[in-house]
Amino acid sequence: MEPLNALVSLSNFMLIPALAYGSQLALGALGITLIFSILRFAHFAHGDTMALGTAAVIGGTFFLQAQGVTGPLGMPTAILAIPFGLVVMIGYLLAADKLVYKYFRKVKAKPLTFVMASLGVMFVTNGITRLFMGVGETRFEDGNRFLFTVREFREYTGLAEGMALRNAQAITVVTALIVMVVLFWFLNRTRSGKSMRAYSDNEDLALLSGINPERVVIITWTITGILLVLAGTLYGLDKGFRPFNYFQLLLPMFAAAILGGLGSPFGAIVGAYVVAFAELGITYAWRRVFTYLMPEGLEPTSMMQLLPVDYKFAVTFAILVIVLLFRPTGIFKGKVI
Amino acid sequence: MSLTARDLGLFAIMGAVLALVAMFQSPQLAITILNMSLISAIMALGVNMQWGYAGLFNVGIMGFTAVGGLAVVLIAQPPVPEAWAAGGLGILLGLMLGVATILAAVIVYKRMAPSKLRGIAIFAVLAVGYLVTSYVFGPAKQAVQAVNPASEGYLGGAGLPVVLAWPVGAVFAAGVAWLVGKVSLGLRSDYLAIATLGISEIVIAVLKHERWLARGVNNVTGIERPVARPIELQPVPWVQSLADTLGWTISQTASVVSGLGYSALFVIVLGILIWLAERALNSPWGRMMRAIRDNEVSARAMGKDVTRRHLMIFVLGSAVCGLAGAMMVSMDGQLTPGSYEPLRYTFLIWVMVIVGGSGNNWGAVLGAFVIWFLWVQVEPAGRWFMEIVTSGMADGSDLKQHLLSSAAYMRLLTMGVALLLMLRFAPRGLIPER
Amino acid sequence: DEVKMGVLLGFTGPIESITPYMADGAEMAWNEINESGLFLGGHTISSVRADSTCVDSSAAQAAAERMISSDGVVAIMGADCSGVTMAVLQNVAMSAGVPMISPSATSPAFTTTESNGLFFRTSPSDARQGEILAGIVMERGFSEVALTYTNNDYGSGFANAFEESFLEMGGTITSKVAHEEARGDYSAEVGQLASAGGDALVILGYVDGGGSMLRTAYELGAFESFFIGDGMYGDEMISAVGEALEGTIGTIPWAEGEGADTFHAMAEEAGVQGQSSYTRESYDAAALLALAAQAAGEATPEGIAANILNVANAPGEEILPGDLARALQILADGGEVNYMGATNVELVGPGEAAGSYREYVVEGGEYVTVRFH
Amino acid sequence: MAMIRVENLHKHFGGFHAVDGATLEVEKGSITGLIGPNGAGKTTLFNVIAGVLPPTSGQVLMEGEDITGLHPHALFSKGLLRTFQVAHEFHTMTVRENLMMVPPGQSGEDLWSAWFHPTRVREEEHRIRARANEVMEFLTIDHIADEKAGQISGGQKKLLELGRTMMTDAKIVFLDEVGAGVNRTLLNTIADAILRLNKEQGYTFVVIEHDMDFIGRICDPVICMAEGKVLAQGTLDEIKANEQVIEAYLGTGLKNKVLKEEGHV
Amino acid sequence: MAEPFLIGENMTGGYGGADILHDCTIAVEKGQIAVIVGPNGAGKSTAMKAVFGMLKLRQGSVRLQGEDITALTPQARVNKGMGFVPQTSNIFPSMTVEENLEMGAFIRRDEIRTTMEQVYELFPILRDKRRQAAGELSGGQRQQVAVGRALMTKPSVLMLDEPTAGVSPIVMDELFDRIIEIARTGISILMVEQNARQALNIADKGYVMVQGENRYTDTGQALLADPDVRKSFLGG
Ligand SMILES: Nc1ncnc2c1ncn2[C@@H]1O[C@H](COP(=O)(O)OP(=O)(O)OP(=O)(O)O)[C@@H](O)[C@H]1O
Numbered sequence A: 001m002e003p004l005n006a007l008v009s010l011s012n013f014m015l016i017p018a019l020a021y022g023s024q025l026a027l028g029a030l031g032i033t034l035i036f037s038i039l040r041f042a043h044f045a046h047g048d049t050m051a052l053g054t055a056a057v058i059g060g061t062f063f064l065q066a067q068g069v070t071g072p073l074g075m076p077t078a079i080l081a082i083p084f085g086l087v088v089m090i091g092y093l094l095a096a097d098k099l100v101y102k103y104f105r106k107v108k109a110k111p112l113t114f115v116m117a118s119l120g121v122m123f124v125t126n127g128i129t130r131l132f133m134g135v136g137e138t139r140f141e142d143g144n145r146f147l148f149t150v151r152e153f154r155e156y157t158g159l160a161e162g163m164a165l166r167n168a169q170a171i172t173v174v175t176a177l178i179v180m181v182v183l184f185w186f187l188n189r190t191r192s193g194k195s196m197r198a199y200s201d202n203e204d205l206a207l208l209s210g211i212n213p214e215r216v217v218i219i220t221w222t223i224t225g226i227l228l229v230l231a232g233t234l235y236g237l238d239k240g241f242r243p244f245n246y247f248q249l250l251l252p253m254f255a256a257a258i259l260g261g262l263g264s265p266f267g268a269i270v271g272a273y274v275v276a277f278a279e280l281g282i283t284y285a286w287r288r289v290f291t292y293l294m295p296e297g298l299e300p301t302s303m304m305q306l307l308p309v310d311y312k313f314a315v316t317f318a319i320l321v322i323v324l325l326f327r328p329t330g331i332f333k334g335k336v337i
Numbered sequence B: 001m002s003l004t005a006r007d008l009g010l011f012a013i014m015g016a017v018l019a020l021v022a023m024f025q026s027p028q029l030a031i032t033i034l035n036m037s038l039i040s041a042i043m044a045l046g047v048n049m050q051w052g053y054a055g056l057f058n059v060g061i062m063g064f065t066a067v068g069g070l071a072v073v074l075i076a077q078p079p080v081p082e083a084w085a086a087g088g089l090g091i092l093l094g095l096m097l098g099v100a101t102i103l104a105a106v107i108v109y110k111r112m113a114p115s116k117l118r119g120i121a122i123f124a125v126l127a128v129g130y131l132v133t134s135y136v137f138g139p140a141k142q143a144v145q146a147v148n149p150a151s152e153g154y155l156g157g158a159g160l161p162v163v164l165a166w167p168v169g170a171v172f173a174a175g176v177a178w179l180v181g182k183v184s185l186g187l188r189s190d191y192l193a194i195a196t197l198g199i200s201e202i203v204i205a206v207l208k209h210e211r212w213l214a215r216g217v218n219n220v221t222g223i224e225r226p227v228a229r230p231i232e233l234q235p236v237p238w239v240q241s242l243a244d245t246l247g248w249t250i251s252q253t254a255s256v257v258s259g260l261g262y263s264a265l266f267v268i269v270l271g272i273l274i275w276l277a278e279r280a281l282n283s284p285w286g287r288m289m290r291a292i293r294d295n296e297v298s299a300r301a302m303g304k305d306v307t308r309r310h311l312m313i314f315v316l317g318s319a320v321c322g323l324a325g326a327m328m329v330s331m332d333g334q335l336t337p338g339s340y341e342p343l344r345y346t347f348l349i350w351v352m353v354i355v356g357g358s359g360n361n362w363g364a365v366l367g368a369f370v371i372w373f374l375w376v377q378v379e380p381a382g383r384w385f386m387e388i389v390t391s392g393m394a395d396g397s398d399l400k401q402h403l404l405s406s407a408a409y410m411r412l413l414t415m416g417v418a419l420l421l422m423l424r425f426a427p428r429g430l431i432p433e434r
Numbered sequence C: 001d002e003v004k005m006g007v008l009l010g011f012t013g014p015i016e017s018i019t020p021y022m023a024d025g026a027e028m029a030w031n032e033i034n035e036s037g038l039f040l041g042g043h044t045i046s047s048v049r050a051d052s053t054c055v056d057s058s059a060a061q062a063a064a065e066r067m068i069s070s071d072g073v074v075a076i077m078g079a080d081c082s083g084v085t086m087a088v089l090q091n092v093a094m095s096a097g098v099p100m101i102s103p104s105a106t107s108p109a110f111t112t113t114e115s116n117g118l119f120f121r122t123s124p125s126d127a128r129q130g131e132i133l134a135g136i137v138m139e140r141g142f143s144e145v146a147l148t149y150t151n152n153d154y155g156s157g158f159a160n161a162f163e164e165s166f167l168e169m170g171g172t173i174t175s176k177v178a179h180e181e182a183r184g185d186y187s188a189e190v191g192q193l194a195s196a197g198g199d200a201l202v203i204l205g206y207v208d209g210g211g212s213m214l215r216t217a218y219e220l221g222a223f224e225s226f227f228i229g230d231g232m233y234g235d236e237m238i239s240a241v242g243e244a245l246e247g248t249i250g251t252i253p254w255a256e257g258e259g260a261d262t263f264h265a266m267a268e269e270a271g272v273q274g275q276s277s278y279t280r281e282s283y284d285a286a287a288l289l290a291l292a293a294q295a296a297g298e299a300t301p302e303g304i305a306a307n308i309l310n311v312a313n314a315p316g317e318e319i320l321p322g323d324l325a326r327a328l329q330i331l332a333d334g335g336e337v338n339y340m341g342a343t344n345v346e347l348v349g350p351g352e353a354a355g356s357y358r359e360y361v362v363e364g365g366e367y368v369t370v371r372f373h
Numbered sequence D: 001m002a003m004i005r006v007e008n009l010h011k012h013f014g015g016f017h018a019v020d021g022a023t024l025e026v027e028k029g030s031i032t033g034l035i036g037p038n039g040a041g042k043t044t045l046f047n048v049i050a051g052v053l054p055p056t057s058g059q060v061l062m063e064g065e066d067i068t069g070l071h072p073h074a075l076f077s078k079g080l081l082r083t084f085q086v087a088h089e090f091h092t093m094t095v096r097e098n099l100m101m102v103p104p105g106q107s108g109e110d111l112w113s114a115w116f117h118p119t120r121v122r123e124e125e126h127r128i129r130a131r132a133n134e135v136m137e138f139l140t141i142d143h144i145a146d147e148k149a150g151q152i153s154g155g156q157k158k159l160l161e162l163g164r165t166m167m168t169d170a171k172i173v174f175l176d177e178v179g180a181g182v183n184r185t186l187l188n189t190i191a192d193a194i195l196r197l198n199k200e201q202g203y204t205f206v207v208i209e210h211d212m213d214f215i216g217r218i219c220d221p222v223i224c225m226a227e228g229k230v231l232a233q234g235t236l237d238e239i240k241a242n243e244q245v246i247e248a249y250l251g252t253g254l255k256n257k258v259l260k261e262e263g264h265v
Numbered sequence E: 001m002a003e004p005f006l007i008g009e010n011m012t013g014g015y016g017g018a019d020i021l022h023d024c025t026i027a028v029e030k031g032q033i034a035v036i037v038g039p040n041g042a043g044k045s046t047a048m049k050a051v052f053g054m055l056k057l058r059q060g061s062v063r064l065q066g067e068d069i070t071a072l073t074p075q076a077r078v079n080k081g082m083g084f085v086p087q088t089s090n091i092f093p094s095m096t097v098e099e100n101l102e103m104g105a106f107i108r109r110d111e112i113r114t115t116m117e118q119v120y121e122l123f124p125i126l127r128d129k130r131r132q133a134a135g136e137l138s139g140g141q142r143q144q145v146a147v148g149r150a151l152m153t154k155p156s157v158l159m160l161d162e163p164t165a166g167v168s169p170i171v172m173d174e175l176f177d178r179i180i181e182i183a184r185t186g187i188s189i190l191m192v193e194q195n196a197r198q199a200l201n202i203a204d205k206g207y208v209m210v211q212g213e214n215r216y217t218d219t220g221q222a223l224l225a226d227p228d229v230r231k232s233f234l235g236g
C-alpha cells in the first residue's frame, strides 16, 4: 500500500497539476510558435488577447446561463460558448492584423518593429478586456467541478492519501491532445498547412508559387485564435479568470516556445511540459513521498526539496538557461530571426 | 554631432511640450517628468548600444537596473554593526565557499577529459560544495535577518557618499553582465533574449528573497540623496529670495531647485555617455560592430573576434543600464525590489529604443523622452477621453458609471494607441539610423 | 466652491482588482459630505483619481506631482503599496507639504519615518494583528500549522509577527512559504506546505493570491482548516473561493458596534462593494481628511495635516459612518469629534494606527462574527 | 612545405559523409582549382578548413602548423581568407564600408583610440579608404560605392566578396565560386587580377569553379572531388581527359558544345 | 509583327529610389527561348521582376497573350500560367526537397506525380535527397531544386534568372537540353544567363541589357556572331 500512497500523493500535488498546466501552456505556446514561424515575430499580445477571447467566452456563458442552457453531461456551460468566443477572437485578431501588422508587412519592417507593434496591441487589448470585464476575478465554471475529489477518492480507495481530478483538468488534457494531433495533421498533410510552412520559409517565393499570402495570414490568425480561446477558456475554468493572470502567462508561454525551439510546433508542446514539470518538480518537496517509501525509522526529516519554492519562478528560467546552453536553439532546433 | 535640422526640430517639439506642461500644469511636474526621462534615456542608450550597434537582444535590462540599484544600498547605507556581529563573517565565508565550489567545478570540467567520470566528479563537487555552503551560510543568514527585522535585518552598506554608488552600480552591472555574457552570448537573438530575461528574473528573485542583502521585499528606504531634498532647501535664504523674485511659493521653488539639481547631474552623465557613444559609433569600431550585427559568420571570416566584441558591448551596455538604475534609486531614495517588473523596466525601455530609432543614439534619447512622457501623461488623457465619450449620456446611467470607473484602464489603451500610431508613421523610428 | 482631494491608488498593476472599490469607498465618504452641504460653509469636495500602479514608483511620483501641483489637491487618500507610498511621501508630498492618509500601507518603516506630521494610515500595524491571530489559532487547538504569506512587506511583516507570537505561545510552524500575487498556479507552493504537514494553514495575503492558495490547498486535500488575515476579507473572496472557504477563521480591523454594519448598508445602497479589502479603511481615510479640513476651518494642506490627529482620536463625540454630517456640524460649532468610522480608527501619532479586530468565521457563505479583540 | 595540407579529413552530417577522407595538398604560390559535381563536398571542405565547421576527424595543416579547429578570426590573422558561395555581405552597410571594415588591426576598432586618438584614426581611415577606392575601381563597382550592400545585384555581391579579400595581405585565399553569376567579360578581368595577385603579391589561391574556361585560364593544378573524396588531381588537360571525371562531372556534352561553339567563331 | 506571347514593353521603374530600368522592352514568342545577357547590375533581374509584377513600373506595360497584366499581383500571374525562378533565395530552405517541388505545383489540381518523376529524371541527385531539407543542400543542388520547383508549375511561360549559376557542367548541359525540349512543347522561356555563349546558342532571341536599357536585340546566333557583343559581354 505504501508505494501506492506515495504515487497518489505525487500525482495529486505534482503530476496532475503539472500535466494540466503544461497542456494549457502548450496551447498558448503553439500559437506563439506559429505566429513566430509564419509571420516572423514574437507576439507579445498573446497573453492579453487570450484574456480577451476568454472574456468573450465568459460573456457567451453568462448569456447561455441566462437562457437556462447548461453544459451537457455536467460539463461547464463555457464549452458551449466557445464558438462565440472563437468568432470574437478571430474577428479581433484579423482586425488587429488589418489595422496594424499588415502595413508593416507591406513595408517589410524589421521583426522588432512587429514585436513593438504587438506590444502596442497588447496595451490596447489589455484596456479593452478590462473595460468589459473589470479587473477582478470572474468565475464562470459550472457543472461538476470534480470528476472525483480528494475526499471521494480516499473513501473509495481507502488509501491514506487522496487525489483530486477536476473536470477542467481532464477536459484540458484531452482537448490539448486532440488539438495537437489535428494541428500536426493540418500543418504536415494539408495543402493549406504546407502553404503556411512555405510562406514561413520564404515569403517571396511563396508568392511565386501562387500561394496567396493574405490567405496564409488569415489562416494563421484563425488557428491562433482557436488555440488562444481554447487555452484561455481551459485555463480560466481551471483557475479562474483574471486579466492580469493572463498577462502573467506570457512569460512561461514564451519560455515554453523558445525552450522547445521557436517555430517548431512539436518543440512548443515539449517545452510547455518541461516548463510546467520543472516549475512544480524542482521545488517539489519529496518528503511526503519518501516517508511512504522508506522503511520505518528512516523517514526523512528535511523537506527533501531541491530548491525552496520561493525560487519557483526563477528555477524555471534557470532550467531554461541551462537547456539553452547545451542546445542553443532549443530542444527541437528552432529558427532565429 | 550628427543631428539634422529635422532631429533638432523633434527635440525642440519635445522641449516645447515639456515647457507647456510647466506652464499649464506645473513646473514641478515638468521637472519630475524630465528627470525620469533623462534616466530612461540613459537606459535606452545602454540598450541601443547592445541592440542598435551589435544586434544583441537583451531582455534582461530589469536585472541590470536592479543590480545598479542594489549598489546604492551597499554603498550609501550605514552598516548595521549588530547584524555584522550576528552573522557577517558567516555570510562572507558562505559566499566565498559558494564561489569556491563553482570554481572547483569549472576546474574539474576543464582538467578532466569528457567522460562519465567527469560528470560524476562535477556533481560530487557541486553537491559537497552546496552542503558545506548552506551549512555555513544558512544559520548566518538567519541570524542577520533576525536583527531588528522591522527596520533592519540586513548587513547594511558601507556608509560612503551616494554619488560613489553610480560608478559602482555600473561596475556591479558590468560584473553580472560579464558572467551572463560568458555563459549565454553563444546564443542567438531570441534565445539570448529569453536567457537574459530568465537571468533578470533570477536576479530579482534573489533580491526579493535574500533579505540579509538589501532587506528583500521589506524595502530599504531613506537612502541618502546626492541633491538636497526640497524640504531641506525650504529654509535656505537664497531659495526663499528666489521664491520672492519668481513669485512662487517656497515649497514650489524648493522642489524646482532640487529637481533641477538632479537634472543637472543627469544631463552631465547623459552628455558624457552620448559623446562617448556617438564618437564610438562613428569610428571604425562602430563600423565593425555594425558588420558583426549584419552578418556574424562573415565578420568572423573577416578576422573579427565576434565573441569578444559581443561580450564587451554586452558588458558596456549593461553597465550603462546599471548606472541608470543606481541613479534612479538614489533619486527615489529607496530600493523596492518588488517593483522591478519586466513590463516597466525592460519592455518599456525597448519601446523607447524602437520608437526613437534603434541604432541611433539621439533616437534612443528622444524615444525615452517621448515614451516616458506618454507613460506618465496618458493617464489624464484617458480620463479626459472617457469624459468626452460619456458626456452625452444620461447622468447616473449604468453604462456611464461603468465607463467612467473604467477610465483608469484607458491609460494602457491610450498608450497602446499612441505607440501604434508612432510605429505606423515612423516604422524605423523617430530618428532612424543612417 | 470646490475643494480637490486626491485618490492615489494602483488602478493598474498587481492589486488592480481591489483598488476600484477602495476608490469608491473614499468617494462615498466625500459624497456623503457633499450631500450634507455643511462642509466649510457649503464647499464641496471633488475627487481627483490617479494611478499609483502599485509598483512603479517613478510613475506614482509623477502622478502625485500632477495631482498636487497641477490639479491642486489639498490632501491625498493613498497611496496603496508601501513602496510607492514611501516614494510619493518622501519625494513629493513632503516637499509640497501635502498630507497623505494611506488605507493600506502597512510597512513598519512608516512608523519610524520622519514625515513632518504629514503621513497617517488607517490600517493598523501588522504586529498586533499577528499576535491576535496567533492567539486565535492556538485557542482553537491548532498548535502545528503551516504558514504562507504574500511576498511583499505587508506579508512578510505580518508573517514575522505571527510567527514570533505563535512560537512564543508554544506552537510549531511546519513550513513557511512566500507566494507571489496574481500567478495562476499555486500547486508548487501548496505541495511544499502539504509535504510539511500541519493541522491548519495560515494564509496572510490578498484575495488574489491568498484566495487561490486557499482554494488550491483545499481542493488538493492538503489542509482542511484555514486561518486568514485582513487582506483576504471580502465578498470576492467568497465568490472566488466558494465552498473551500467554509469554516475558515479570520481577523479584520473592525469597529465594535454599528459602525461597520452601517457602512455596509450605506455601501450597498450606493452600489459600492463595501466588503472588499481596504474599502472601509479608504472610507475612513477620506472622511478623516474632510473632517480635518472642517476642524481647521480651511481646506489647506497645513490645516488638514494639523487636525487629523485631533479628529481621529478622543476626546470628542464618537463618529460612525453615515454620521459625517453630524460631525461636520459639531466641528463647525467648535466642538470636538472622535472619528471611529468603519474600522474603529485610532491614530497613534503620525504613521501608526491602532484599532480593534473582529474575529469571524465563514458559515454558509457568510462572514459570521465570533467576537472582537 | 605545402601551404595547406589536408589529411584524411572527414565531415559527417548525421549519417551523411559530406567530406569522406579527403587528402590533398596546396602548393605555396599555386592557384589550385577545385572542381567536382554538385554536392561533392567542396564547400564543406572549405568550411572545415576555414574553421566554420568542426571536422569529424582529420587534420588541416598550414605551412606545417596544425590549424584544425581554429576560430575563423584566428585563421584570418594567419592570412587565410575565404569568400562565400552564397554572398555574405554586410547588408545595411555601404559597399565601401563593406570593404573598409576588412583590414585587420585598425586602431580605430579599439574603443580607447576611437575616443581619445581621433587624429591617428582619421589618418588610418584615409589610407584604408584610398585602398577601398582602388579595389572598387578595379572591380567596376565604384559607381555603387555608397549603395547599401543589401541592395546591389547578385553579381555585384560576388564582386564585393572578392573585393574584400583584396583589402588585406593574405597568404592564401579560398574562392568559392566567384564566377557564378558574374559576367564573363568581367570574369576575365577577375582572372587577370587573381593572376596578378598571385604573381606580384605571392598569394596562394584555391578556386572552386564550375566554369572550365575560367579554370583553364588560371588554375594549375586542378583537383577534382566527388562524393567527399579526391577523385583526380593534375593539370586541367589531364583532368579533362580523365574518364571518371568526365563521367561524374564534365559530361560528354561539353566536348560537343565546345566543338559546336568553335564552329561559330 | 504579331503580338508576342509575353511582352514587357517600354518598362521604366526601380525599387523606390532612382529608376533602374529605362524604357526597356523584353518579349518572348510562344514556344521560343529568349535570353537576356549583360554586365552585373545592368538590371536584368530587375527586368524579370518587373515582368513578374514584383516591382512597380512607372511607365510601360506587361502583356500576356495580348492581355494587359500590368496591374496583376505576382500570384495572379502564376495563376495565368507564368513561372519564375528568382536569382537568389529561390528555395524553401526548411522544407524537404519533395515538399519544395510540391509547393511548385501548388496551384495545380491534377496529378503531379508524373511531373515530379520528370524532374527527378532531369536531376537524379534530387531523388536521393528528396527527404532532406533543401537548406542543407549544396549550392548547385539548391539551384536544381529551384528550377525543378518552377517546372512543377507546368507553366506556359517560364522565367529563369540565371538557372545555371553554380551547377556543374554536366548538369548545365542537361539543363540546356531540357530547356530546349520544354520550349519545343510550346512553352515560352525567358531567361537571364551569364553562361551567355551556351545560352545564346540555344536562344531564338537575345537581349543585351546595359544600365537598364536594351543595347542590342537580335537572334541568339547573330548576337554570338557580333564581335562587339562577344568582346564586351560574353568574355571574348
Ligand atoms: N548542414 C548540412 N546538413 C546535411 N547535409 C549537408 C549539410 N551541408 C551540406 N550537406 C550535404 O553535403 C554535401 C556536400 O555539400 P557541399 O556544399 O560541400 O557541396 P559542393 O561540393 O560545394 O557543391 P556545389 O558545387 O553544388 O556547391 C551535399 O550533398 C549536401 O547535401
Ligand SMILES: Nc1ncnc2c1ncn2[C@@H]1O[C@H](COP(=O)(O)OP(=O)(O)OP(=O)(O)O)[C@@H](O)[C@H]1O
Residues within 6 Å of the ligand: D144, D147, D150, D151, D152, D153, D154, D155, D156, D181, D183, E015, E020, E038, E039, E040, E041, E042, E043, E044, E045, E046, E047, E087
Ligand atoms: N532590392 C533592391 N533595392 C534597391 N536597389 C536594387 C535592389 N536590387 C538591385 N538593385 C540595384 O538595381 C541595379 C540592377 O540590379 P539587378 O539585380 O537587376 O542587376 P542584374 O542585371 O541582375 O545583375 P547581376 O548579373 O549581377 O545579377 C543594381 O545597380 C542594384 O544596385
Ligand SMILES: [Mg+2]
Residues within 6 Å of the ligand: D042, D043, D044, D085, E138, E139, E140
Ligand atoms: Mg559549393
Ligand SMILES: [Mg+2]
Residues within 6 Å of the ligand: D153, D154, D155, E044, E045, E046, E087, E161
Ligand atoms: Mg541578376
